Amino acid sequence: MKNTLEIKGLKAGIGEKEILHGLNLTVPKGEVHAIMGKNGSGKSTLAKVMAGHHDYEVRGGDVLLDGESILGLAPDVRARTGLFLAFQYPSEIPGVTIANFMRAALNARRAEGEEIDAVEYYNELYQKMDLLKIDRSFTSRSVNDGFSGGEKKRNEILQMAMLGPKYAVLDETDSGLDIDALKVVSHGVNSLRGPNLGILVITHYQRLLDYIVPDVVHVMAAGRIVKSGPKELALEMEKKGYDWVETPVPA
Amino acid sequence: MSGIVAQDKPDLQIDQDQGNFSYPEDYAFDAGTGLTEKTIDYICDTKGDPDWVREFRKKALKVFQDKPLPTHWASKDLENIHFDDFRYYLSKGAKPKRSWDEVPDDVKKTFERLGIPEKERAFLAGVEAQFDSEAAYSNIKKAVAEQGVVFVGSREGLKEHPEIFRKWFGKVIPTGDNKFSALNSAVFSGGSFIYVPKGVKVKHPLQAYFRINAENFGQFERTLIIVDEGAELTYMEGCTAPKFDSVTLHSAVVELVAMKGAKLQYITVQNWSPNVFNLVTKRGLAHEEAEIKWIDCNIGSRLTMKYPGVVLKGRKSRGEVLSIALANNGQHQDTGAKMIHAADETTSNIISKSISIGSGRATYRGLVHIPRHLKGCKNNTECDALLINSESRTDTYPAIVTRGEGNSVQHEASVSKVSAEQIFYMQQRGLSEGQAMSLSVNGFVNELVRQFPMEYSVELKRLIDLEMEGSVG
Ligand SMILES: Nc1ncnc2c1ncn2[C@@H]1O[C@H](COP(=O)(O)OP(=O)(O)O)[C@@H](O)[C@H]1O
Ligand SMILES: [Mg+2]
Numbered sequence: 237m238k239n240t241l242e243i244k245g246l247k248a249g250i251g252e253k254e255i256l257h258g259l260n261l262t263v264p265k266g267e268v269h270a271i272m273g274k275n276g277s278g279k280s281t282l283a284k285v286m287a288g289h290h291d292y293e294v295r296g297g298d299v300l301l302d303g304e305s306i307l308g309l310a311p312d313v314r315a316r317t318g319l320f321l322a323f324q325y326p327s328e329i330p331g332v333t334i335a336n337f338m339r340a341a342l343n344a345r346r347a348e349g350e351e352i353d354a355v356e357y358y359n360e361l362y363q364k365m366d367l368l369k370i371d372r373s374f375t376s377r378s379v380n381d382g383f384s385g386g387e388k389k390r391n392e393i394l395q396m397a398m399l400g401p402k403y404a405v406l407d408e409t410d411s412g413l414d415i416d417a418l419k420v421v422s423h424g425v426n427s428l429r430g431p432n433l434g435i436l437v438i439t440h441y442q443r444l445l446d447y448i449v450p451d452v453v454h455v456m457a458a459g460r461i462v463k464s465g466p467k468e469l470a471l472e473m474e475k476k477g478y479d480w481v482e483t484p485v486p487a
Numbered sequence: 488m489s490g491i492v493a494q495d496k497p498d499l500q501i502d503q504d505q506g507n508f509s510y511p512e513d514y515a516f517d518a519g520t521g522l523t524e525k526t527i528d529y530i531c532d533t534k535g536d537p538d539w540v541r542e543f544r545k546k547a548l549k550v551f552q553d554k555p556l557p558t559h560w561a562s563k564d565l566e567n568i569h570f571d572d573f574r575y576y577l578s579k580g581a582k583p584k585r586s587w588d589e590v591p592d593d594v595k596k597t598f599e600r601l602g603i604p605e606k607e608r609a610f611l612a613g614v615e616a617q618f619d620s621e622a623a624y625s626n627i628k629k630a631v632a633e634q635g636v637v638f639v640g641s642r643e644g645l646k647e648h649p650e651i652f653r654k655w656f657g658k659v660i661p662t663g664d665n666k667f668s669a670l671n672s673a674v675f676s677g678g679s680f681i682y683v684p685k686g687v688k689v690k691h692p693l694q695a696y697f698r699i700n701a702e703n704f705g706q707f708e709r710t711l712i713i714v715d716e717g718a719e720l721t722y723m724e725g726c727t728a729p730k731f732d733s734v735t736l737h738s739a740v741v742e743l744v745a746m747k748g749a750k751l752q753y754i755t756v757q758n759w760s761p762n763v764f765n766l767v768t769k770r771g772l773a774h775e776e777a778e779i780k781w782i783d784c785n786i787g788s789r790l791t792m793k794y795p796g797v798v799l800k801g802r803k804s805r806g807e808v809l810s811i812a813l814a815n816n817g818q819h820q821d822t823g824a825k826m827i828h829a830a831d832e833t834t835s836n837i838i839s840k841s842i843s844i845g846s847g848r849a850t851y852r853g854l855v856h857i858p859r860h861l862k863g864c865k866n867n868t869e870c871d872a873l874l875i876n877s878e879s880r881t882d883t884y885p886a887i888v889t890r891g892e893g894n895s896v897q898h899e900a901s902v903s904k905v906s907a908e909q910i911f912y913m914q915q916r917g918l919s920e921g922q923a924m925s926l927s928v929n930g931f932v933n934e935l936v937r938q939f940p941m942e943y944s945v946e947l948k949r950l951i952d953l954e955m956e957g958s959v960g
Binding site: 287 | 908909914917
């Protein structure tokens, strides 16, 4: 379907182990969906399988971006098609500055010889950094190298802001953030909300959803979505814990 | 016929047919294959060498024949060089058999991306013939002549400036230094001779392109640079060799002399095709308060053995080697640096960065020699290795140091890896696997490259990009 990110009966695993057991989820553009789930329920696996991580083997189902399957595409092609993943554990890239990294990423989306104009680029970068209350000196630091947990998460959202994806998956972007940083990051994400972006927020705390208020909340357990509902579901989960939804309802 | 036995290297995943082109073998001056006294006579007669050079060459031939291959410490791969099958001299290149239109598109594209000036592209692509064993010099030659700088080929140098040439030729690197310096001494041709007079500071770097342009032809340049008291020079040597079918031998000797208070910087960015044996001896002699700096970047080749050095002969002289080696699949970079401290208060600095990809192998060999009787000498050595994928291999044979009392020596080494996770992260931002690796490699060498002249850091970056793009998919 146009203007949706659809996950249909997705089965994926590593080696003998199946982690996602036929997962269904649809995120329309313009909406924010949240996935809540216990540690180990397969949330990061879902994010990485969508992004094309080579460790995971897809064993069934499909992932469609605006109606087109992306499972056959290389990770970088998926990214350029408009899928962004804010990593739970972002990698460090020693010696490569944020400024150079982002510029390379933007240029990778353009035809050869049509590199982004430097002035235009820095204007954009500084504007997005201001939005996320990131100091200008940040641009000359190596990507995530020696960053605090909070800095890494902010850097992920900065990249999301710069790359302008169609669909963004934020994997535990709240972990490691203190309350002030959480507010800044949430403000950044909220300012990107709009009719042209679908967001899937992964978390296991309800707290984040006070700041990034979702349209729909899904609960994940053992590799499946076991319950979906309005934003109030998040509060209910917080109160009752995960156990009451643990046993999946038979289809 | 090939001079080097093709070895069974299944991991050499480079398309050898791409960009190949060959030259007709009817060279006007051809010494034939193999190396005997007759070959030497042929070379001397053709070049019109003076008698002292003929004698020098013949002595060198004996040394070469007597010296064993250094396989006991270096690579056994050296045994695959069959010296009898090479042509050792070839002076007049016949017109190559293709036009610019026939140059494969990928070769053209490579030149473009490397930013090679249009005039040089035709030459490098083999469309324009050049004297095979002579170096091609840029117009800068004329400009510097006005300052009294001599910038000529080695043959012209020894004929027209014998007083300076003979004084230093073979003095920094004696014939018997190693088997390959002996080989070069026997059959050298091409290379540069430069003399910078006292106090002259040459503003623009002098530059020469060398290349191998006949299949199966070894190139034996001989470069001698003398920078007189208080003078300054930067010399840049670039090698962009196209791909050839058969394996090739390159064995140069470069001697540098920096007189009192002189500054000399020698920059090499090499990009050999993956079938070349590159066995080079490079050394500088620094007099009082003089400074010699080698910037040496080695990309490509089947085997490179190269350890630029500085003999710190005068008080307060300084020596520096900044090197980058990139060993791609099937390649072996055996590089390093030598610092021979021979006077008080001498300083040396070595920074070596190596990158090994796939089955590529990078070895660092260092020698820092500080005799016990010297005072106030300093050395700093840093060796960093970057591994891309688990097969890669890196070895460090660290500095062998003799310490005197009042001397300080510092040594640091590190090995890091580009992880699959890191590549995936970059791919998720939209960079291809090749671009991601290239960015990681550039990140690894960045700090060092910042010390290079601008144009060379740009060229190096492009070369790394090309190399990394070629190493995936
Ligand atoms: N690379 C991996 N290798 C082996 N097992 C993995 C790997 N990634 C995830 N798993 C397993 O899959 C399950 C789900 O993990 P994950 O997706 O990280 O959960 P969550 O993000 O919800 O905490 C866990 O049991 C975990 O151990
Ligand atoms: Mg997780």
